[in-house]
Amino acid sequence: MTRSVYVTGIDRGDGRQVVELGVMELLTRQVDRVGVFRPLVHDGPDRLFELLRARYRLSQDPATVYGMNHHEANTLQAERGRSELVSVLVDRFHRVARDYDVVLVLGTDFAETQLPDELSLNAQLANEFGAPVLPVVGGRRQSLESVLAETRNAYHAYDGLGCDVLAMVTNRVAREDRDLIAERLAGRLPVPCWVIPDEPALSAPTVAQITQVLGGKVLLGDTSGLARDARDFVFGGATLPNLLKALTPGCLVVTPGDRGDLVLGSLAAHSAGTPPIAGVLLTLDEVPGEEVLALASRLAPGTPVVSVAGNSFPTAERLFSLEGKLHAATPRKAEIALGLFERYADTAELSKRVSAPSSDRVTPMMFERKLLEQARSDKRRVVLPEGTEERVLRAAEVLLRRGVCDLTLLGPVDTVRKKAADLGIDLGDSQLIDPATSELRESFAAVYARLRAHKGVTAELAYDIVSDVNYFGTLMVQEGLADGMVSGSVHSTAATIRPAFEIIKTREGASIVSSVFFMCLADRVLVYGDCAVNPDPDAEQLADIAIQSAATAARFGVEPRIAMLSYSTGTSGSGAGVDKVREATELVRKRRPDLLVEGPIQYDAAVEPTVAATKLPGSKVAGQASVLIFPDLNTGNNTYKAVQRSAGAIAVGPVLQGLRKPVNDLSRGALVQDIVTTVAITAIQAQGQSPAR
Template sequence: MTRSVYVTGIDRGDGRQVVELGVMELLTRQVDRVGVFRPLVHDGPDRLFDLLRSRYRLSQEPSEVYGLDYHEATALQAERGTDELVSRLVDGFHRVAREYEVVLVLGTDFAATQLPDELSLNARLANEFGASVIAVVGGKDQSAESVRSEARNAHRAYEALGCDVLSVVVNRVAAEDRTAIAEGLVSQLPVPCYVLPDQPALAAPTVAQITQALGGEVLLGDDAGLARDALDFVFGGAMLPNFLGALTPGCMVVTPGDRADLVVGALAAHSAGTPPIAGVLLTLDERPAELVLTLASRLAPGTPVISVAGGSFPTATELFGLEGKLSAATPRKAETALGLFERHVDTADLLARMSVARSGRITPMMFEHELLEQARSSRRRVVLPEGSEERVLRAADVLLRRNVCDLTLLGDPDVIRKKAADLGIDLSAPSTQLIDTATSDLRRRFAERYAGLRAHKGVTVELAYDVVADVNYFGTLMVEEGLADGMVSGCVHSTAATIRPAFEIIKTKETASIVSSVFFMCLADRVLVYGDCAVNPDPDAEQLADIAVQAAATAARFGVEPRIAMLSYSTGTSGSGADVDKVREATKLVRTARPELRIEGPIQYDAAVEPSVAATKLPDSEVAGQATVLIFPDLNTGNNTYKAVQRSAGAVAVGPVLQGLRKPVNDLSRGALVQDIVNTVAITAIQAQDGTA
């Protein structure tokens, strides 16, 4: 029977979307097909469902998700009674439940509806759906004692109405009260209670939302600038020196459009990072001269300058009434929300209480979720040598918002901060470190260390002093010296430039004869491991066997059950020749050294992954048709195959992940997307947790 989880509340304003997003994240880690059902919906766009559908690639159409709109429900209840209303909604729920392994039910929102006793209706629906309840209580602007009382009342109310209450989540409490509230509720509730502090960035509207709400016109700015959160509003009226002192990080400057001095001053402050602002809002429908706008665009490229028709007072009235919303158009808010949820909720315990059985296969989304969760479980520091690269900064933003790991970015700190400010990225967290390799106090220490390691090659300290200023050498030495746990590079550097320092400094571990690589190939319905597609041009039989053993260990470490296929153009005993014999010999070596591993070879690709072909060519094999680790005979074959599958099948290729080094260093494709970088950093952090590089 389909398992379902019903997220509901007791009143409006509880910020429940954070919890609904967090629960969806947990469910999609466990199962492939998660459905969504919202019993009652308001007219207009459903921002949360649009976010869930976009983020989790849901196939559901809105018509399949919704029971009734509130107007229909109110009329039906008035005319035919609550039983009829409930019956209609139960029918809608079961239409979804028949198609999905798990259903997330989004309870009613208590917002300006005409339904009597909405709490009881939610409780009855949860019972009729056979759903367990997560009750959410809002704590904004309430005392700690008041919040504790509300949480106890919420649990008591739903339990008294027969609900299976999984947990109570108290949201939006004052940060200074969070610990006291949480400790007080531990002994007062029979179920876990998780307490989330208020997060201003979630309530802050983005510049794009402000522009839309006020009917503004974008004079300057790009998409990244419009996505910034307006954390504060600073109204310009004072002279420039006093005005600059009032600016706060992430503020939206509001000033009459004829105050060119304040516009230029605010953007100059942003450019200098003292402080970075969200943008400038010009009132009274006044626009600066073109010369001023040209100067503004050069001072702070991408920073929004918006013009509105109203005066400062009516504009302020509207601004203070705006609140940020989670939506598909605000992906960074979603990352912030998930980071908040994961930081303050015992996700492993909650998932266990939901009793959702894990799917028998690993989907790409499940694989990616699991990477972040594993990395987060024991935080490590990863150094990113390409600190001023935009994709790296965007990936850093995701990693920091999700609390995945600590980061060190290499490069000129002023350049990095300015670039980050232009992208609306906050690098001020204590977990983030910026280092200029040219001026760092570590440079002399690293030069002496490198000279000692390479003395046999004639490297002096003076020569090493120049070498270690290179960001990849510097980052690698940080890993070797224990100042970082792993390194990820390659967005703008070649594979050779990334991994050569690792070969020279970190070197191979004792159990590995060579350094090799694998890609995690995330296909639509499974995750496969390809090796070696990036490092070794033509491994011999012994090296090929070592690659296979390492790849099996890497696969197992990341949740892919290893079934190894040693690929060739021939299957079984049907072919001969030096290339086939190499693969055959490598297979024998693995079987001798690691008899517990399931391995088949030589075998062709189709026989390795397609059961119908395997049934004909190798009917008695326990690997053929279901291989998960595919070892290519040479780099030419492996590199071309992974790229062909990536481009033709739309697979996500995570890697190359290096294996065999004493400490983790990983390379990126120069075409890596932001999510590729996030995944690779997470993998590196996991490798660093237990030395599985």
């Protein structure tokens, strides 16, 4: 039976898109097939559904998402009554529900609908759909007592209409009142009450949105600059010194287009990071001369300068009425929204209350989202040596917004800050360290010289070596100042992991450092080892890789069933390669009799039940292997790439194993999401050790 969740409200302006997005995130962690249904829709684009479709790669036909538009609903209700309206909407809901494991229902928005008693309509629809409700109460610009009263009244309203209320969400409350409201609501109602503070970055319009609404012309700026949030507006008309005093982080400077001095002064301040601004908006349809614009483009490359026709006063009126929106073109706002929801709502409790049907399928999206949840459950600090790289900075913002881990970024501090400012990225309370000037450099040099004295490393040489970001980051992990490290987006694998071999070294019980890839197929996750580190392991090393890979698999929710791969299955073949795999298999059984292991076995017999039934009938591993151990690097590396490219699998890794503390390498072609996932894995690997100081 399909399970549904009905997110609704009591009035407009409650910002419930944050909750709808958060619930969708939660559902996609649990099941593969999630549908969306909006009973009533306004004419025009549905920004939230387009965001959900893009972010969660929904294949649902948009035509099935909507029950009917508001005009049709008003007409139908006026002519044939509410019962008929509800009956039609229920039929259309069930057409969606029959094709999905769970359906997220987006209630009406109380915005100019002309429907009488809209709250009771939502309640009736939820009951007819068999969907529990998650009511959202908006608290923006309301007093503490008003918020408390409305939350209690909303619960009693839906409960009194026979709804199964999952929990209450009070959203957009004043940040300074949030904790007190949560305390006053705790235990006062039969269901949990989660209180989410107002977040200015969500309501802040982007420069692109402002440009579109005002009909502006972009004179300077790139896509990243136009995506910045305008968190404040500063109107310039006086002298430059007075304007500079008024600038605030993320502000949009609004000034007449003939004030080239204010334009250049604002951009110079941004370039210096004192403070970073969102951009400059020129009024009066005036444009500075070419010389000014040329200098402006060099002062702050990518920072938008936009010209509009109106004068400052009507422009100001329109600016202050604008509010940011969640949609597919604002992925950063989606991360902010999810971070808020996951921080202030008890998603574990909500997950239990939703009781979505369990699924044996594990899609790539489900696997990635579970990683973030697992990392967030016990936050650790990860050091990112490539702090000036754009992809790393964008990944850092996602990780911080989602509360996945704490971060240390390495590099010249002013350069990191300026790069982040140019990208419109908020690094929050991340730790920024320049290895070249850090007070830690001298003590790290002493540690490294002691560790490498047998190789002739002197204190002077060590002092030079530890200024390298990868060596410095590795020493932070070694000395307990970070829990793990991720590098490699612009460095080679050797440059990333050599310091770990020299400084951190292998953990007790591991003879070598090896690696695995998590291969995320359409319906399951397989673990491949070793595809990145050891060229030709002997039988002892191969057994070690298998045992390490099984432990890694179990750590990340993959039940280990080990296939020791070869070009023959069972006793059908012979030769040095097969003999090595056979010996390694016996060593695994001897060392870890609790593990399920089969070998030698061919790949098809390991993963395909019909082939396994012929080649190894009765095996507990054949046909259902989850950990596949390759006999050498040549085979493993080529196989993972072939599966990745030919089968469309997502390859997460390489994840290093066998080190005393976690260090992981990125591909130099890593995307932002790849970096996010690898950092989450590193944080999870660190959860079994004492946290960083």
